[in-house]
Amino acid sequence: MMEKRRVTSQEVAKRAGVSRTTVSFVLNDVPGSNISAETRRRVLRAAEELGYVPNAAARSLVSGQTLTIGLIISHAEHLQVDAFIPQLLYSISYTSHQHGYRVLLETVEDVSKPDAYLELVRGQRIDGLMVLNMRSDDSQLPELIRRNFPVVLLGFREWPGLKSKTFSVETDGTEAGSRATTHLIALGHTRIAHITFSPENYYATQDRRRGYRKALEAAGLNYDPALVKLGNYSAASGYEAMKELLQRKPYPTALFAGNDTIALGAMAAIHQHGLRIPEDIAVVGYDDIPTAPYMVPPLTSVQVAPLQQGRIAVEMLSGLMSGKPPAQNHIRLETPLVIRESCGAKLEAKTASKPLQR
Amino acid sequence: MMEKRRVTSQEVAKRAGVSRTTVSFVLNDVPGSNISAETRRRVLRAAEELGYVPNAAARSLVSGQTLTIGLIISHAEHLQVDAFIPQLLYSISYTSHQHGYRVLLETVEDVSKPDAYLELVRGQRIDGLMVLNMRSDDSQLPELIRRNFPVVLLGFREWPGLKSKTFSVETDGTEAGSRATTHLIALGHTRIAHITFSPENYYATQDRRRGYRKALEAAGLNYDPALVKLGNYSAASGYEAMKELLQRKPYPTALFAGNDTIALGAMAAIHQHGLRIPEDIAVVGYDDIPTAPYMVPPLTSVQVAPLQQGRIAVEMLSGLMSGKPPAQNHIRLETPLVIRESCGAKLEAKTASKPLQR
DNA sequence: ATGAAAGCGCTAACAA
DNA sequence: TTGTTAGCGCTTTCAT
Numbered sequence: 001m002m003e004k005r006r007v008t009s010q011e012v013a014k015r016a017g018v019s020r021t022t023v024s025f026v027l028n029d030v031p032g033s034n035i036s037a038e039t040r041r042r043v044l045r046a047a048e049e050l051g052y053v054p055n056a057a058a059r060s061l062v063s064g065q066t067l068t069i070g071l072i073i074s075h076a077e078h079l080q081v082d083a084f085i086p087q088l089l090y091s092i093s094y095t096s097h098q099h100g101y102r103v104l105l106e107t108v109e110d111v112s113k114p115d116a117y118l119e120l121v122r123g124q125r126i127d128g129l130m131v132l133n134m135r136s137d138d139s140q141l142p143e144l145i146r147r148n149f150p151v152v153l154l155g156f157r158e159w160p161g162l163k164s165k166t167f168s169v170e171t172d173g174t175e176a177g178s179r180a181t182t183h184l185i186a187l188g189h190t191r192i193a194h195i196t197f198s199p200e201n202y203y204a205t206q207d208r209r210r211g212y213r214k215a216l217e218a219a220g221l222n223y224d225p226a227l228v229k230l231g232n233y234s235a236a237s238g239y240e241a242m243k244e245l246l247q248r249k250p251y252p253t254a255l256f257a258g259n260d261t262i263a264l265g266a267m268a269a270i271h272q273h274g275l276r277i278p279e280d281i282a283v284v285g286y287d288d289i290p291t292a293p294y295m296v297p298p299l300t301s302v303q304v305a306p307l308q309q310g311r312i313a314v315e316m317l318s319g320l321m322s323g324k325p326p327a328q329n330h331i332r333l334e335t336p337l338v339i340r341e342s343c344g345a346k347l348e349a350k351t352a353s354k355p356l357q358r
Numbered sequence: 359m360m361e362k363r364r365v366t367s368q369e370v371a372k373r374a375g376v377s378r379t380t381v382s383f384v385l386n387d388v389p390g391s392n393i394s395a396e397t398r399r400r401v402l403r404a405a406e407e408l409g410y411v412p413n414a415a416a417r418s419l420v421s422g423q424t425l426t427i428g429l430i431i432s433h434a435e436h437l438q439v440d441a442f443i444p445q446l447l448y449s450i451s452y453t454s455h456q457h458g459y460r461v462l463l464e465t466v467e468d469v470s471k472p473d474a475y476l477e478l479v480r481g482q483r484i485d486g487l488m489v490l491n492m493r494s495d496d497s498q499l500p501e502l503i504r505r506n507f508p509v510v511l512l513g514f515r516e517w518p519g520l521k522s523k524t525f526s527v528e529t530d531g532t533e534a535g536s537r538a539t540t541h542l543i544a545l546g547h548t549r550i551a552h553i554t555f556s557p558e559n560y561y562a563t564q565d566r567r568r569g570y571r572k573a574l575e576a577a578g579l580n581y582d583p584a585l586v587k588l589g590n591y592s593a594a595s596g597y598e599a600m601k602e603l604l605q606r607k608p609y610p611t612a613l614f615a616g617n618d619t620i621a622l623g624a625m626a627a628i629h630q631h632g633l634r635i636p637e638d639i640a641v642v643g644y645d646d647i648p649t650a651p652y653m654v655p656p657l658t659s660v661q662v663a664p665l666q667q668g669r670i671a672v673e674m675l676s677g678l679m680s681g682k683p684p685a686q687n688h689i690r691l692e693t694p695l696v697i698r699e700s701c702g703a704k705l706e707a708k709t710a711s712k713p714l715q716r
Numbered sequence: 717a718t719g720a721a722a723g724c725g726c727t728a729a730c731a732a
Numbered sequence: 733t734t735g736t737t738a739g740c741g742c743t744t745t746c747a748t
Contacts, residue, residue, distance in 0.1 A: 006741095009742065009743095020743090021718070021719060025743095025744095028743080030744085033717080034717055036717065036718095051480060053477055053480035054741080055419070055482050055740085055742070057415045057482060057742090058415075060414075060415035060724090060742095061415040061725065061741080061742075061743095062724050062742050062744085066415070068462075076452070079444045079448035079451075083441065086440075089437055089444075097465070102464070104426075104463070107451040107455070119411055122365075122409060123413060124364070124413050124414055235649045235651075236652075264649055264652050265649075268651075268652035268653075290438060290593060291593045293593075294594075295654075367727095376735085377735045377736080378725090379727085379734070380734060383727095392733055412726070415725080415726090419725080419740045419742090420726050420728085420740050421740090422740080
């Protein structure tokens with residue numbers, strides 16, 4: 001085990017020839033304390049020389065603060081295959097450090113109880129909570145929020161009676177899904193399939209599909225449940241779902257994929273089937289992950305700005321933790337559709353001016 | 359802020375009609391203590407009813423333990439584009455929880471001092487350290503290891519005088535790089551390019567390139583520095599590097615990409631140049647990320663088993679933290695080459711039996 | 717301007 | 733078998 005060479009404030013005090021109080025005052029820059037410049041210098045030098053860092057546990061015990069944010073990732077197994085979460089993670093970690101907070105990663109696997117994070121809160125390991133990937137069945141969160149524990153959600157959610165206490169950073173998945181689908185409709189497609197990016201109990205999944213359906217219905221097209229398949233974050237699930245869709249005759253001429261990884265898998269299935277993208281089947285993805293421009297063909301996708309989402313979420317949480325609640329409860333970011341080759345819009349612009357008929 | 363509704367062991371004791379000591383004994387299952395079954399039941403019930411969770415800071419303060427692992431990710435910005443780290447992360451988080459540890463994420467950005475993790479150690483926030491992505495210039499680590507602070511590295515590294523104290527989970531990047539390159543040589547290629555996956559100061563980058571060079575020289579081929587470009591984790595950097603390589607006449611007929619994301623970008627450049635994969639240019643990647651089978655064409659790649667690496671690393675660290683050092687200092691995992699379409703081996707097997715001449 | 721002392725919630729040696 | 737008590741290292745009020 002580690003050699004016990006812990007440096008305490010007592011030792012710093014002795015070396016500087018002052019009391020522990022003075023050390024604390026100097027190191028924490030306590031406002032009301034009038035420390036002579038000379039003393040202050042001596043203390044700082046002693047601390048420096050000894051490599052003193054205050055014991056975190058002792059400090060938390062007395063201050064009641066841990067300066068730590070709990071980051072809850074439900075269904076963390078998706079970290080293995082999803083490209084969106086890592087970007088968010090990076091941004092959250094980066095911004096947290098800037099604000100002086102550490103990040104404690106709490107991944108919730110399917111098997112264990114979903115409320116594992118309650119222990120973090122009750123055990124006072126964290127000062128605030130950031131929740132990714134919320135599912136419909138998360139249950140203890142409202143209670144926490146009711147008690148004013150600082151919580152920021154990624155993705156919109158509200159509970160009855162807690163409107164003013166709920167904070168989130170969000171995008172409008174329904175609108176984005178609708179826009180993506182409408183884009184395909186405008187290109188002349190009528191048989192448009194959809195593969196969700198995750199199981200049905202995720203809010204985001206429901207939103208995007210609702211947008212898909214709304215767009216169809218707004219255009220007077222039939223919503224055909226047989227054209228909707230469930231994916232599970234992975235390219236593999238997108239591949240399998242697309243293979244099923246390709247069994248249909250006539251096959252769909254367009255796909256709105258629930259995310260870009262799903263789209264990648266689906267495109268592999270389309271290629272393998274000997275069909276061309278976008279000539280035979282047009283594809284639109286969601287998330288606009290960094291590799292989207294390098295897919296074959298480059299993928300048209302919905303931009304969701306994970307870095308910005310992470311940054312804003314941390315700023316909100318930081319505000320809540322320091323007793324300065326953000327002005328807005330919900331910050332909604334825009335989700336523009338980035339047009340590349342996979343949807344066929346560029347193709348069409350080049351070759352013809354009338355909508356393609358298929 | 360949070361309503362102060364903290365439940366202390368004192369309250370549990372009162373409710374159960376016993377002393378705090380008894381509560382502590384029961385809840386921690388202290389061996390030597392003979393608590394009556396009746397008392398034990400009462401205490402457990404009281405704790406349950408109050409939703410008692412021991413204050414982590416108080417417990418750490420007295421026990422000297424935090425049950426927290428620090429996970430250091432240098433150059434965390436790569437989280438945005440790399441697909442290998444998230445898998446490792448998942449595995450580390452998952453296994454840590456199984457062993458009863460929490461994970462504190464410490465991302466080190468380029469700008470800040472690289473030794474930020476020292477504060478975690480000195481401040482006794484963590485009981486052990488896991489280090490990803492080590493670069494040649496990380497400096498304070500050996501000192502920590504010398505003092506017997508539990509550290510496990512992902513990727514081999516040794517320091518003079520610390521051989522017996524250094525623990526790691528590793529793969530042999532040189533051997534894997536050599537194998538990948540040799541595979542291409544065996545397919546008849548002589549102008550084989552290499553794009554590194556990260557800057558030169560990463561050990562893993564150096565290893566893979568060394569393997570590439572060794573394979574060339576072992577086959578009597580010339581090592582041409584002009585065929586080696588530096589990538590930076592992203593598909594974008596792979597794309598740019600490949601575009602440069604394609605300026606050469608004659609262009610290389612094969613590419614060993616430093617990782618799969620680099621390969622994806624490079625393949626996009628090849629397609630855009632109107633060349634076929636593998637007929638015109640064969641490609642081999644590294645990491646075998648989950649999307650590799652769904653690229654166009656499916657990517658031949660070196661398998662590195664991130665989930666296994668993460669699991670083993672946590673088990674080693676857990677052993678170190680509990681005073682049971684692992685039997686082996688270095689655990690080396692196999693890195694088989696997974697043959698898919700992008701290297702042309704399957705193509706060749708189908709069409710001809712003699713090596714292609716190019 | 718600096719120091720003494722109390723106490724944060726818990727564990728564990730020692731008493732009873 | 734259970735209770736009393738002394739710290740763990742730090743912050744912070746109150747004296748000096």
